[in-house]
Amino acid sequence: MEASSDIQIQSMKVPHLVILPAPFQGHINPMLQLASLLHSKGFSITVIHSQINSPNPANFPNFHFEPMQDVSNDALSYVPDPLTALSILNDKCQTPFHDTLSRLLSDGPHGPVTCIIADELFYFTKAIADQFKLPRILLGTTSASFYTTMAFLSLLQQNGVISITADAQPNTLIPETPLRIKDIPVFSTEGPATSEQIWANILNAIRSSLGYIMNTFDGLELDALVKIRQDRHPTPVFVVGPLYKFLPGTLNSLLTQDYSCMAWLDKQAPQSVIYVSFGSVASIDKTDVEEIAWGLANSEQSFLWVIRPGSIHGHDWVELPEGFEEKTQKRGRIIKWAPQQEVLAHPSVGGFWTHNGWNSTLESICEGVPMLCSPYLWDQNVNARYASHVWRVGIQLENGFDRNEIERAVRRLMVEIEGKEMRERVGALKENAMRGMVKGASSYKSLQSLIDLIMSL
Structure with a gap:
């Protein structure tokens, strides 16, 4: 529409x-x-x-x-x-x-x-x-x-x-x-x-x-x-x-977007990839990176993971855990910044692990993609709570970054019945947005x- x-x-x-x-x-x-x-x-x-x-x-x-x-x-x-x-x-x-x-x-x-x-x-x-x-x-x-x-x-x-x-x-x-x-x-x-x-x-x-x-x-x-x-x-x-839907393509990214990920997404199965990005401000610890990495690896789901330069406390970049790349090389891709609207609109993307900034939350809803929620500051806790418990289109990680909780949540979102039901609800909200x-x-x-x-x- x-x-x-x-x-x-x-x-x-x-x-x-x-x-x-x-x-x-x-x-x-x-x-x-x-x-x-x-x-x-x-x-x-x-x-x-x-x-x-x-x-x-x-x-x-x-x-x-x-x-x-x-x-x-x-x-x-x-x-x-x-x-x-x-x-x-x-x-x-x-x-x-x-x-x-x-x-x-x-x-x-x-x-x-x-x-x-x-x-x-x-x-x-x-x-x-x-x-x-x-x-x-x-x-x-x-x-x-x-x-x-x-x-x-x-x-x-x-x-x-x-x-x-x-x-x-x-x-x-x-x-x-x-x-x-x-x-x-x-x-x-x-x-x-x-x-x-x-x-x-x-x-x-x-x-x-x-x-x-x-x-x-x-x-x-x-x-x-x-x-x-x-x-x-x-x-x-x-x-x-949603403003971005009235006039698609209007964007001023402060970081260089890596469009090569789109060709990689083209090769993935429909709704099989979880897109991971915590926005332009949020920062995490090196230990969080390790927990995220092993949570994604152990979930056995395909992923596109944005690690923004400078987003890890005390590091411009960080080496991923030993053995991670070998375990995920056929189903994972890591980039420094993504063209997010295009990624969320891609048919291979079936979930979005997000910090729940309002732009990201709105874009996820308007592209019909359910969320894994890890809020960081300002309005994000409220957005995450509404996404998970009011609109019921997301799962909130309640205990920070723990590899076991991440593994379970990713699987719930991507392959279990709970995720399928969320995908149906967020699809209905997407249609509401377009009708408006x-x-x-x-x-x-x-x-x-x-x-x-x-x-x-």
């Missing part, structure tokens, strides 16, 4: 959008997918971006790129935790974004700025948009379930209903949610701002925006989306996912409403 693409702006005026992605792989891609989609409908796009993980302008020749003189990649290399990094970015990007935007407004070659579309993590944009009297729309790059989880937990903690402490029982269920205490994202920060302050800043930025765009679909997260729409009333929520994108359906109509809102400014 093809996504419909006949929405176009109905005006002689060409709206000019300023796009501000957060400088992380999982945030850059959906923002550039959204920008590409809006450009295909007739919008002019200027991307203002950080020096950290800068997008490649050659991949988007129709966009205008404006780098900010903010911080370099090295500037955050010794920051102790992600929330401190986020706080520093919000502080360091304010003046460069203000100055770049001011220049665009005064003598920009692409006409007046109609609207700012910023990543939800950049809460500093509210004050600057207000100063220039520009509308501001935010893009959410996490699941709707994560948003409602964090908003609900904030209320519970404020009212003393739950307390997340070191002595809390990890398997205790949280009222009115499918989550346990152990699934709650715990954010430590060594910066001056507390995790509660930073999350409050993000929520306030979202609630004060002109609109909130979400990369998901009604057929997957309807209950959470209903709650968000109630929370955001009367400001609209635009559910326009055709003319007159939910994601299609939400995209049209977003375009109509911007055109009314």
Whole structure:
């Protein structure tokens, strides 16, 4: 089923959008997918971006790129935790974004700025948009379930209903949610701002925006989306996912993709390969690599395993255990980075062992591939819990990386009846996603409403 693409702006005026992605792989891609989609409908796009993980302008020749003189990649290399990094970015990007935007407004070659579309993590944009009297729309790059989880937990903690402490029982269920205490994202920060302050800043930025765009679909997260729409009333929520399916091929990979794996996949049996990749941020220990290797080897299943350079603590690369390659050479392949969307869409792939970042989770669902879940940080614990216990399209590894548990879980996913049933459920969700994108359906109509809102400014 093809996504419909006949929405176009109905005006002689060409709206000019300023796009501000957060400088992380999982945030850059959906923002550039959204920008590409809006450009295909007739919008002019200027991307203002950080020096950290800068997008490649050659991949988007129709966009205008404006780098900010903010911080370099090295500037955050010794920051102790992600929330401190986020706080520093919000502080360091304010003046460069203000100055770049001011220049665009005064003598920009692409006409007046109609609207700012910023990543939800950049809460500093509210004050600057207000100063220039520009509308501001935010893009959410996490699941709707994560948003409602964090908003609900904030209320519970404020009212003393739950307390997340070191002595809390990890398997205790949280009222009115499918989550346990152990699934709650715990954010430590060594910066001056507390995790509660930073999350409050993000929520306030979202609630004060002109609109909130979400990369998901009604057929997957309807209950959470209903709650968000109630929370955001009367400001609209635009559910326009899955973004990558509206305009396939829009990608800005920060690492070189190894397409040679596609020829290897062509030689494998249908749904016989488990694809293993823990994303662009997660890192593991050398001992974890050994457990993963022997878990895969002992499962006797075919695998495509991504080992990202620098992803192993203290090592640029690591030697695999002695005897591993001999045992798996006919049914395994290891690469440094994969074209993930193409891999998941390949008919030989029958499972995805993932860190459950939202892009990876959504892509797995939209390609009809069940998951083995090993969450790492931020929203990933919530996504993994929903994948395994709400949508029932995944198996969560509860005890880290243990070769025996890995072996059992891989076999459950790939060859046992449990995996077959998950494959049927995720296939139904895939069809729901595709149906939502055709003319007159939910994601299609939400995209049209977003375009109509911007055109009314």
